Amino acid sequence: MIRAARPEDAPALAALKLETFRQTFLTDGFAIPYPPADLAIFERDSYDPAVVAREIADPGRATWVAERDGTLIAYAQVGPSKLPHPDVREGHGELYQLYALKSAQGLGLGGQLLDLTLNHLGETRPGPIWLGVWSGNLKAQAVYAKRGFSKVGEYEFPVGAWRDHEFIFRRG
Numbered sequence: 001m002i003r004a005a006r007p008e009d010a011p012a013l014a015a016l017k018l019e020t021f022r023q024t025f026l027t028d029g030f031a032i033p034y035p036p037a038d039l040a041i042f043e044r045d046s047y048d049p050a051v052v053a054r055e056i057a058d059p060g061r062a063t064w065v066a067e068r069d070g071t072l073i074a075y076a077q078v079g080p081s082k083l084p085h086p087d088v089r090e091g092h093g094e095l096y097q098l099y100a101l102k103s104a105q106g107l108g109l110g111g112q113l114l115d116l117t118l119n120h121l122g123e124t125r126p127g128p129i130w131l132g133v134w135s136g137n138l139k140a141q142a143v144y145a146k147r148g149f150s151k152v153g154e155y156e157f158p159v160g161a162w163r164d165h166e167f168i169f170r171r172g
Contacts, residue, residue: 038160093125
């Protein structure tokens with residue numbers, strides 16, 4: 001079941017966000033060699049339940065979760081674009097995150113969440129839709145390209161003092 005995130009989801013969503021980040025980018029995924037201190041800073045600043053509660057409560061953002069048997073297994077979040085690109089304008093929308101646990105991949109949740117987020121942004125925010133994607137995530141880049149996105153820039157995404165090389169994609 002996919003539904004809008006609720007305030008009471010904050011602790012479980014924070015745990016899901018942390019786990020999907022680790023599954024995607026650490027030893028079981030892309031194995032990015034983040035220095036432990038930088039990783040600790042990033043995880044604290046990004047996935048603390050209080051941070052996630054503020055994101056859910058933010059009227060400028062929208063967050064959806066997928067759950068199975070009462071357990072959150074995937075999520076997506078959108079809001080106003082924050083990407084460092086000269087064509088980004090106030091009010092443009094951005095897909096911030098879309099992740100599923102490895103055990104939930106292959107269930108079609110990613111496509112459903114992507115459709116939901118793109119429809120929402122198309123209805124609520126003028127102009128193009130933006131997203132940032134790690135430069136090494138070729139699978140995600142291919143998915144976005146099939147949905148009409150194209151690479152229009154690059155930037156460095158901070159993970160503590162570490163910097164991930166990211167691509168900026170735009171649709172529209």
